[in-house]
Amino acid sequence: DQQVKQNSPSLSVQEGRISILNCDYTNSMFDYFLWYKKYPAEGPTFLISISSIKDKNEDGRFTVFLNKSAKHLSLHIVPSQPGDSAVYFCAASATVTSGTYKYIFGTGTRLKVLA
Amino acid sequence: DTEVTQTPKHLVMGMTNKKSLKCEQHMGHRAMYWYKQKAKKPPELMFVYSYEKLSINESVPSRFSPECPNSSLLNLHLHALQPEDSALYLCASSRKVGLAGGNKETQYFGPGTRLLVL
Numbered sequence: 633d634q635q636v637k638q639n640s641p642s643l644s645v646q647e648g649r650i651s652i653l654n655c656d657y658t659n660s661m662f663d664y665f666l667w668y669k670k671y672p673a674e675g676p677t678f679l680i681s682i683s684s685i686k687d688k689n690e691d692g693r694f695t696v697f698l699n700k701s702a703k704h705l706s707l708h709i710v711p712s713q714p715g716d717s718a719v720y721f722c723a724a725s726a727t728v729t730s731g732t733y734k735y736i737f738g739t740g741t742r743l744k745v746l747a
Numbered sequence: 748d749t750e751v752t753q754t755p756k757h758l759v760m761g762m763t764n765k766k767s768l769k770c771e772q773h774m775g776h777r778a779m780y781w782y783k784q785k786a787k788k789p790p791e792l793m794f795v796y797s798y799e800k801l802s803i804n805e806s807v808p809s810r811f812s813p814e815c816p817n818s819s820l821l822n823l824h825l826h827a828l829q830p831e832d833s834a835l836y837l838c839a840s841s842r843k844v845g846l847a848g849g850n851k852e853t854q855y856f857g858p859g860t861r862l863l864v865l
Contacts, residue, residue: 636789664851675751675837675856676790683851721789725851728795732778732802733841733852737789 635659636724638738646746651709653741655722658703662724662736667696667707670719670740679720680707712745719743750774751857753838759863762828768860770821770838778852779821781813782837784859790837796821828864835859 637656645651655665663684668676682689682696682705689696695708709716722738751772760766770779778797782790795803796815810832812824821838837859841852 666853668856673835673859673861675753675839675858678853678855681851681853723854728803732795732797734792734795734803735780735854736792739789740787 634739635662636722636736636738638720638722638741640741641739642742642744644744644746645712647714648711651707651712651716651743651745653707653709653720653722653743655705655707655738656703657705657724659724659726659736660703661726663727664725664733665696665698665705666723666725666735667694668721668723668737669716670721676721709743712743714745714747717743717745751838751840751855753836753857753860755860756858757861757863759865760825760828761865762830764828765824765826767825768823768836768838768862770823770857771819772840772855772857773819774840774842774855775818776840776842776855777818778841779815780839780841780854781811781821781823782839782856783832784835784837794823825862828862830864833862833864835861 666681667679670676680694698705719740723735728734781793784790793807794813799815814822838857839854841854
């Protein structure tokens with residue numbers, strides 16, 4: 633049962649335009665959400681996160697939006713650059729025991745930014 | 748600094764071999780993780796160590812044996828693996844970030860070890 637889903641396996645965007653990557657989750661116990669960027673044969677790189685009590689967090693070109701009622705989050709990249717081409721994973725975190733957290737990853741979206 | 752290092756980068760082993768993967772972080776992070784990632788799939792959690800104690804084992808077969816000798820080091824001992832265990836093995840550590848709504852933990856990943864079992 634996939635608790636975190638990224639329904640678009642791939643996305644192509646023109647350089648300079650906005651990239652919107654979406655993520656849906658099912659477990660209401662998740663209270664912290666993260667986005668990672670991954671290049672082939674490398675580990676995921678942390679990009680941006682959001683706590684469940686917020687609905688928006690911004691860091692430079694990256695903004696994450698959270699709609700708790702819809703159990704949906706999205707990552708906006710503006711403006712998109714060719715170097716943003718990678719696989720993007722969203723991850724959701726829940727507290728397992730006091731001080732121990734579990735992270736569930738979505739299936740990933742491959743973003744291609746066209747020059 | 749958010750660096751997690753992993754060695755080796757690549758590993759080829761036979762099904763009767765014993766090998767170990769190593770992960771290190773010097774950021775004072777109190778939790779460390781092992782993940783397995785197959786091609787075109789998300790990382791799958793294997794083990795979580797919190798304050799050097801194993802706190803989560805996601806029903807991983809005993810041919811994978813984790814070890815946390817100290818707060819900076821995490822090993823994964825491999826023995827009698829199967830070809831289907833071939834994957835990218837990722838280590839991560841996490842640190843608390845103070846956010847409105849309470850402390851959360853952000854994970855940082857190492858570059859991974861690409862394992863091939865023949």
